[in-house]
Amino acid sequence: LRSSCAIGVSLGMLSYIITNYRSAFALFCLTPVAGAHNLYLRLRRFLLARSFSLISEEEHSKRVEAIRREVKEANGRVCSNRSGNDQMSLTYGDYKQKSKKVNLTHLRSVFEVNEKERYIWVEPMVDMGDLTSLLIPRGLTLPILPELDNLTVGGLLAGTGIETASHIYGLFHHIVQEIEVVLADGTVERVSRTHKPDLFQNIPWSYGTLGMITAVKIQVVPCKPYVKLNYEFIHQKSEFIAKYEKACRDQSHDFVEALAYSHDNYALMTGKMSNDVGNDGAYNPIGRFYSQFFYLQVQDKMRKCNSCVEYIPLKDYYHRHTKSLFWEVSEIMPFAHTWWFRYLFGWMMPISHSLFKATRTEELTKLYKEKHIVQDMIVPIGTLGDCLSKMNDLFRVYPLWLCPTRIFEKPSDENRGLICGLEDEDLFIDVGIYGTPAPEILKNYDAERDCKKLEEHVRHVKGIQMLYADCYQSRDEFRQMFYHTEYDRLREEIPLTKERFPEIYDKVYIGNRR
Ligand SMILES: Cc1cc2nc3c(=O)[nH]c(=O)nc-3n(C[C@H](O)[C@H](O)[C@H](O)COP(=O)(O)OP(=O)(O)OC[C@H]3O[C@@H](n4cnc5c(N)ncnc54)[C@H](O)[C@@H]3O)c2cc1C
Numbered sequence: 001l002r003s004s005c006a007i008g009v010s011l012g013m014l015s016y017i018i019t020n021y022r023s024a025f026a027l028f029c030l031t032p033v034a035g036a037h038n039l040y041l042r043l044r045r046f047l048l049a050r051s052f053s054l055i056s057e058e059e060h061s062k063r064v065e066a067i068r069r070e071v072k073e074a075n076g077r078v079c080s081n082r083s084g085n086d087q088m089s090l091t092y093g094d095y096k097q098k099s100k101k102v103n104l105t106h107l108r109s110v111f112e113v114n115e116k117e118r119y120i121w122v123e124p125m126v127d128m129g130d131l132t133s134l135l136i137p138r139g140l141t142l143p144i145l146p147e148l149d150n151l152t153v154g155g156l157l158a159g160t161g162i163e164t165a166s167h168i169y170g171l172f173h174h175i176v177q178e179i180e181v182v183l184a185d186g187t188v189e190r191v192s193r194t195h196k197p198d199l200f201q202n203i204p205w206s207y208g209t210l211g212m213i214t215a216v217k218i219q220v221v222p223c224k225p226y227v228k229l230n231y232e233f234i235h236q237k238s239e240f241i242a243k244y245e246k247a248c249r250d251q252s253h254d255f256v257e258a259l260a261y262s263h264d265n266y267a268l269m270t271g272k273m274s275n276d277v278g279n280d281g282a283y284n285p286i287g288r289f290y291s292q293f294f295y296l297q298v299q300d301k302m303r304k305c306n307s308c309v310e311y312i313p314l315k316d317y318y319h320r321h322t323k324s325l326f327w328e329v330s331e332i333m334p335f336a337h338t339w340w341f342r343y344l345f346g347w348m349m350p351i352s353h354s355l356f357k358a359t360r361t362e363e364l365t366k367l368y369k370e371k372h373i374v375q376d377m378i379v380p381i382g383t384l385g386d387c388l389s390k391m392n393d394l395f396r397v398y399p400l401w402l403c404p405t406r407i408f409e410k411p412s413d414e415n416r417g418l419i420c421g422l423e424d425e426d427l428f429i430d431v432g433i434y435g436t437p438a439p440e441i442l443k444n445y446d447a448e449r450d451c452k453k454l455e456e457h458v459r460h461v462k463g464i465q466m467l468y469a470d471c472y473q474s475r476d477e478f479r480q481m482f483y484h485t486e487y488d489r490l491r492e493e494i495p496l497t498k499e500r501f502p503e504i505y506d507k508v509y510i511g512n513r514r
Contacts, residue, residue, distance in 0.1 A: 015361045022364070026333050027345070030355050035348030037355075041149075045133035048110070055109040060123065063107060064180070064188060064214045070102045071212060071500070072186025078500050080104040080154075080208065082125070085358040088151060089468045090374050091365075091513035095502050104154070107214060110134060118220050119177060124154025124213045132315050141223035143169040145318050148325070150352055153216050158208045159467050162378075162430050163318075164255040164271070166405035167248045173204030173417075174408060180215035184500035188214070199494075201409075201417035202487050207467050207508065209501040210490060224273035227255065227317040228281065229310050232268045233302040240266040241385050248381065248404035248427055255317070258402040259298060263392045267298045274311065281309030287316030289346040293324035295399055296337055323350040326434050327399060328374075332356065365514070369470075370447050373397060374434045377454065378405065379463035381427045390457050391433055394450045396441050401432030418482045418504075419464050428463070448472055448510075470510040478505045 071078055081101035084092040107123035108130075114120065115138060122131070129149030135141050146161040157179070161172030169175055178192040179200060189211075191200040203210055234240040240258070247256050247270050255271035277283045286294050301308055312320075323329070329336050329351070336342075336349075360368070373395055379387045381404070391400065405428050407421035421428065437445050451472045458465060459481050465471060471478060482504070491497045506512055 015363070019361045019363045023333050023335065025359070026351065026356075027335075027341075030351050030359065031345050031348050034351040034355055037352070038348065038350070041129065045130060048130055049133045049137050054113070055111050057111050057121075060109070060111045060215065063123075064182065067102055067104065067107075067212060067214060068182050068186050068188055070100075071182050071184065074100050074102070074500065076100065076499065077502065078102050078184075078212075080212065083354075085354045086150070087468075088148070088155065088353060089470075089513070090357070090368060091470055091510075093507050094512045094514065095507055102212060104212060104214075107154075111215070113138070113140075115140065119217050120220055121215055121217050122153055123215055124157070125152050127152045129319075132318055135220060136223065136315055139222055140220045141314070141318075143175045143219060143221045144172055146172065147319065147321050148353070149319060149322050149350075150354070153218070154208075154213045157204055157213060157216055158206060160205060162376075162403055162405050164257040164269075164403055166403065166430075167253075167256050167427070168251050168406070170406040170408055171204070174406075175219045176204075176216055177219060178217035179203055179213060181211040181213050183211045183494050184496035185494070197415045198486055199490060201415040202490055205418040205467065205482065205504070206487060207504045209504050209507065210487075210494070210497065211501075223314055224275050225314055226274045226277055226311045227271040227314055228274045228278065229255075229269055229271045229312055229317070230307070231298065231301055231310070232270075232307045233305070234266045234268060235264055237264055237266075237385065237388065240268065244268055244384075244402070244404075245381055245427075248429070256404050259295060260388065260400040260402060261299055261302065261398055263388065265302065267302055269298070271317065273314065277311040281311055284310045284312050285316055286312055286320055289349065290339075290342045291346075292342070293327075293330070293337055294320040295324060295327055299399075321401075325350070325353060325356075326401060326432065328434055331436060371442065371445065372436050373447070373451065375451070375454065375469045376401075376430050376432045376466035377458045377463055378407075378428045378430045378466070379458060379461050380422055380425050381429055382425065383461040383463070384429050384431070386461065387429075387431055387457070387463075390454060391431065394437075394441070394454055395433060395445075396438035397433050397435040401430070401434070403430045403432070404428070405430060415486070416483060418484070418487055420483065422462060430466075467504065467508050469508075470513060471505070471508040472510050475505050475509075478509075 077099035079096055079099040081103050082105055084096055105125055108125040110122045110126060112121040128146055128151045131142060144163045144165050146156055146163050156172040157176060178190055180190045182188050244258055253270040254273050257269045259267045406426045407428050408426055409416040409420040410423055411420050455473050
């Protein structure tokens with residue numbers, strides 16, 4: 001009894017320290033752990049770049065057979081054994097506790113790189129960091145390579161993925177050509193636009209509720225070593241929206257991104273891949289360990305000029321928000337942008353989202369739920385101005401991430417899947433809002449009430465909420481936002497699906513997340 005009391009007291013102390021001295025804890029504990037983990041990742045990616053980790057298709061099939069057996073022999077719910085800490089959502093889904101965990105985490109290999117026909121076959125736990133290391137040295141890249149290193153292929157397909165090339169290629173599932181999936185009854189299917197197109201179209205956004213993805217065939221495209229990035233700084237909302245829309249519709253830009261630093265201050269960035277560093281702009285390797293966070297570099301430029309040009313190494317460009325976790329790291333470690341931190345500790349960065357999540361105490365989780373917002377809302381371009389005003393009124397959190405995407409599915413399509421664009425508009429903007437509401441808002445802030453207001457607005461404009469974020473909508477409202485007819489039919493028709501997997505809503509609703 002005495003020893004369990006002692007453990008209880010020590011855990012209480014530890015929790016107190018982590019809660020009240022979060023930034024010191026991050027500096028002295030998380031940063032070195034991250035440094036060691038990053039060394040391992042670098043080695044892994046070094047080997048992957050040299051193909052040592054490529055496996056044969058037979059090896060992959062053996063792994064799938066083991067999963068197939070596990071699913072077939074299961075009783076009740078099943079889910080992936082990926083730890084809740086590793087998942088990108090800020091909260092933990094209750095479904096994990098009630099389900100049998102199927103071993104998917106070892107599905108982390110690539111088993112075909114077809115440079116001639118320009119596709120790769122990868123297992124679902126391969127992440128974006130692995131893929132940049134594998135592909136860029138071969139002069140290839142994914143057409144859409146979502147930002148953070150540890151986003152996985154499975155998560156990006158079952159949830160969604162977006163990047164600054166999405167104004168050309170659409171969302172992550174639009175570059176997927178074939179999906180291998182283990183269904184609830186243990187059958188293995190490879191589905192595509194021509195084979196079982198209804199299942200192929202409904203796996204994206206189904207959040208792992210139609211089967212276990214075991215392999216994905218993804219399109220790849222040639223790339224160049226640098227990005228020529230044009231910055232333009234605009235200090236009026238209506239002028240920004242007009243210029244931004246024009247840039248998003250212009251497919252001669254390889255990349256389009258904007259950051260809103262306030263309701264009236266915007267940085268519009270358009271990028272083009274380049275073979276060389278030209279003499280019309282400065283060379284800026286933003287991925288160096290001592291480099292300032294990218295979003296702060298942009299803000300600094302905005303103070304100094306109206307426009308400028310830079311050349312950035314492609315890999316650095318892809319992962320420009322990784323080190324700063326967009327701007328979340330600055331809230332936890334307010335000193336992370338200072339010169340002393342960058343030069344002394346910068347080489348150990350980034351600290352992964354999982355480490356922050358794994359060391360979050362109950363008090364911090366409560367604080368996050370009540371005083372912090374993390375949402376991505378994808379709205380039609382014509383309604384962007386209203387969405388910015390709504391977010392400014394409700395939260396006043398800046399910067400905002402503005403990333404364009406095409407949604408090719410139309411409401412009238414037979415196989416449209418869970419989401420669709422408008423009949424006459426396929427250009428949408430993902431508005432990412434991450435941070436603590438402004439002090440004047442925080443006084444009367446109610447996370448549930450205010451997020452519901454935002455969700456209502458997004459439903460009204462026929463927009464979509466990303467699934468990793470907490471959902472405050474009722475089931476009926478959620479079903480208005482996502483088209484469930486085909487999805488429901490598939491869940492009825494594929495034997496055992498309803499027994500093995502919950503509905504999407506039950507995984508994303510805030511009441512079912514801790
Ligand atoms: C801080 C932060 C930054 C982000 N930045 C970006 C960004 O830059 N770009 C972007 O596009 N998105 C971003 N996201 C959102 C991200 O796209 C989603 O969370 C996405 O689902 C990927 O997450 P994951 O790899 O951690 O997958 P997970 O969270 O592990 O999985 C997501 C869902 O997919 C299911 N799933 C995963 N693997 C499989 C499988 N093999 N078979 C069946 N189901 C499976 C899981 O059950 C789960 O329900 C961000 C999220 C956060 C919190």
